Amino acid sequence: MLKRLAAIVIAGGLLATAARADEVKIKFTLGWKTQGSDAAFFYAKDKGYFKDEGLDVVIDQGEGSGATVTRIMSGAYDAGFGDVNAIIQNASAKPDEAPVMVYMMWNRPPFAVVSKTASGIAGPKDLEGRTLGGAQGTPTTRLLTVFARTNGLDMEKIKLSNMAPNLQEPMLIKGDIDAALVFNITSYFNLVLNRQDPDKDFKWLTFGDYGLDLYSNGVMVSRKLLASNPKAVAGLVRAINKATIAIAKDQNAGMAAVVNFDNLVNEPVEKRRLQYSFDKLIISPEMKEIGIGDVKDDRMARAIGIVVEGYQLARAPKPEEIFSRQFLPPRTERDLVYVAN
The missing domain is CATH 3.40.190.10 (Periplasmic binding protein-like II)
Incomplete structure (x- = not known):
């Protein structure tokens, strides 16, 4: 048996x-x-x-x-x-x-420009005269010129500061940059982890809402x-x-x-x-x-x-x-x- x-x-x-x-x-x-x-x-x-x-x-x-x-x-x-x-x-x-x-x-694409609500950046045109922090090689940064052309922005009036992705939110919070070129699903939660309120205190300009329907x-x-x-x-x-x-x-x-x-x-x-x-x-x-x-x-x-x-x-x-x-x-x-x- x-x-x-x-x-x-x-x-x-x-x-x-x-x-x-x-x-x-x-x-x-x-x-x-x-x-x-x-x-x-x-x-x-x-x-x-x-x-x-x-x-x-x-x-x-x-x-x-x-x-x-x-x-x-x-x-x-x-x-x-x-x-x-x-x-x-x-x-x-x-x-x-x-x-x-x-x-x-x-x-829908996650590519976005995020800024503090207090900065007064309400739309794409408000990015002129500002400093934007972008990580070199990312889609959001590389597609900025198309975003600018589509929305009638003068790239000569925008300063782009290259930085590592992990520095974008800290520099935005400190005020070292006016806005950051990000992936919203990443940046949103980086802000949460930095004890920020990404809905109340930040403005999100998502590429898909402004002509880049990717x-x-x-x-x-x-x-x-x-x-x-x-x-x-x-x-x-x-x-x-x-x-x-x-x-x-x-x-x-x-x-x-x-x-x-x-x-x-x-x-x-x-x-x-x-x-x-x-x-x-x-x-x-x-x-x-x-x-x-x-x-x-x-x-x-x-x-x-x-x-x-x-x-x-x-x-x-x-x-x-x-x-x-x-x-x-x-x-x-x-x-x-x-x-x-």
């Missing part, structure tokens, strides 16, 4: 091992360190959504949403969460190497994975979509997955960041029309034009080089209902 039980246990173990061997391993890079806005990826892993799709997804922290693209192009990662505008930049010169976005999460972060995959295993790509997208829909209704469950991945996060702050991502970046009239994950081709074409101008690219990639909707679940499965809780 004992021998029979042992045989059953061994056989079961072999079957489990075989099942794991059949899974497709995907190395996935986040856009930055662990944040609440990444909850969907952790939730999909914890709930077994990836496993249900036959995937073994290994999630690593990132080095920046633009770095997601270069990490994938290097072959170190198969997929990740990052900035579509960095895809445009790289696809201009290396169309056969740049990854492809397959699930657009942030329908898309932003989403899930991208390598061209190698697209060609070798499109089934795995479709499964990855289905799992992340299912998780995103779920945490839109239950942020506490999303945060439990975040903490399970990294128990050192500041849970109250990161929950606010998760909710902020829905409020400010994910939900929009367009998203409600076409569903989470998709884009409009004409808007993508315009966004490509903005990036080509701002980055002074030699070639404008076509929208289909940048984004593919062929792996999206049906429209009926991409209705997102956000309930803050």
